[in-house]
Amino acid sequence: MITATRQVPHATPTKSADHTRIRLLIHGGAGAILREKLALDREQAHRRALTDSLHAGHTVLAAGGSSIDAVIAAIVTMEDSPLFNAGKGSVFNHEGRNEMDASIMDGDSRMAGAVAGVTTVRNPIRAAHAVMTQSKHVLLIGAGAERFATEQGLEISDPGYFYTQHRWKQLQQAIASEQIMLDHDADAESAASDNHEKHGTVGAVALDCFGNLAAGTSTGGLTNKRYGRIGDSPIIGAGTYADNRSVAVSATGVGEMFIRTAAAFHTAAQVRLLGTPIDQAAAHTLTEIAAIGGEGGLIVLDPQGRYAMRFSTGGMYRGTIGYDGIAWTGIFTDN
Numbered sequence: 001m002i003t004a005t006r007q008v009p010h011a012t013p014t015k016s017a018d019h020t021r022i023r024l025l026i027h028g029g030a031g032a033i034l035r036e037k038l039a040l041d042r043e044q045a046h047r048r049a050l051t052d053s054l055h056a057g058h059t060v061l062a063a064g065g066s067s068i069d070a071v072i073a074a075i076v077t078m079e080d081s082p083l084f085n086a087g088k089g090s091v092f093n094h095e096g097r098n099e100m101d102a103s104i105m106d107g108d109s110r111m112a113g114a115v116a117g118v119t120t121v122r123n124p125i126r127a128a129h130a131v132m133t134q135s136k137h138v139l140l141i142g143a144g145a146e147r148f149a150t151e152q153g154l155e156i157s158d159p160g161y162f163y164t165q166h167r168w169k170q171l172q173q174a175i176a177s178e179q180i181m182l183d184h185d186a187d188a189e190s191a192a193s194d195n196h197e198k199h200g201t202v203g204a205v206a207l208d209c210f211g212n213l214a215a216g217t218s219t220g221g222l223t224n225k226r227y228g229r230i231g232d233s234p235i236i237g238a239g240t241y242a243d244n245r246s247v248a249v250s251a252t253g254v255g256e257m258f259i260r261t262a263a264a265f266h267t268a269a270q271v272r273l274l275g276t277p278i279d280q281a282a283a284h285t286l287t288e289i290a291a292i293g294g295e296g297g298l299i300v301l302d303p304q305g306r307y308a309m310r311f312s313t314g315g316m317y318r319g320t321i322g323y324d325g326i327a328w329t330g331i332f333t334d335n
């Protein structure tokens with residue numbers, strides 16, 4: 001078993017607790033989510049699922065728990081929901097398998113962990129956390145990551161557990177539209193434009209009562225992905241980043257562009273090195289992503305509890321909760 005202790009983190013030794021500063025932000029993916037296209041029952045189901053996730057994380061924070069534990073609680077709730085593209089309900093790759101990626105980062109110590117291409121770990125975010133706390137490494141992939149998760153006593157599920165009919169249908173559509181797209185048929189556009197279903201990655205950023213930040217992201221990736229494709233979600237600095245000296249960030253969108261712009265780190269670096277207000281930093285990152293043809297969204301939180309939820313797509317499933325325990329959710333540009 002890989003249990004060697006990681007390098008000694010530079011954690012701040014003692015900090016006083018202030019329960020009024022707790023804050024949690026979550027996202028459940030960004031895409032062409034338009035009010036007129038989303039059925040009311042689906043909208044309500046998503047809002048309920050987001051609210052459950054917010055309450056799960058809030059319970060941890062309100063009890064004096066760490067931002068890392070709050071991020072895990074919030075993400076596990078969404079991984080267990082079939083509505084999001086993470087854990088159960090993950091999208092299928094070209095071969096009809098669910099290959100999942102996740103990462104987590106602690107803003108105090110800047111320790112991080114991630115897994116990629118796992119097919120049997122029920123909650124990939126827990127595996128990412130185990131990599132952070134129980135190994136010397138940051139990123140484990142595929143069969144090795146699964147062996148590690150098993151050795152750590154994490155719950156392993158039969159691949160059938162992750163199946164949802166809805167995602168299976170999407171794969172068939174994606175395979176079909178890819179062929180159509182090659183033929184430059186106009187029908188391809190309508191099938192491809194249904195991308196609100198393809199970006200359902202989940203993420204959370206949290207600030208605990210000690211003033212520590214954490215960030216995490218979990219995904220099934222992109223429908224119809226091939227050749228062991230890995231996106232930004234398990235890449236520290238691309239899909240996830242946390243540093244108490246700046247911000248915690250979780251991203252969603254077309255992963256390739258988020259990797260190429262080091263999106264999460266890019267956002268944090270603007271805040272830390274230039275003193276850019278967080279909303280502007282997030283907006284600038286999305287501009288950089290747009291400049292290379294990408295789109296998506298970011299949730300950003302700083303140690304003072306200031307936050308931003310920015311997206312360049314039609315909508316983003318998102319929510320936040322603070323000390324008062326009142327969950328706020330948003331989906332569309334006008335909430």
Ligand code: ASP
Nearest residue numbers: 199201221231252253255
């Ligand atoms: N960023 C994810 C990926 O590229 C997808 C998403 O956010 O929905 O794998």
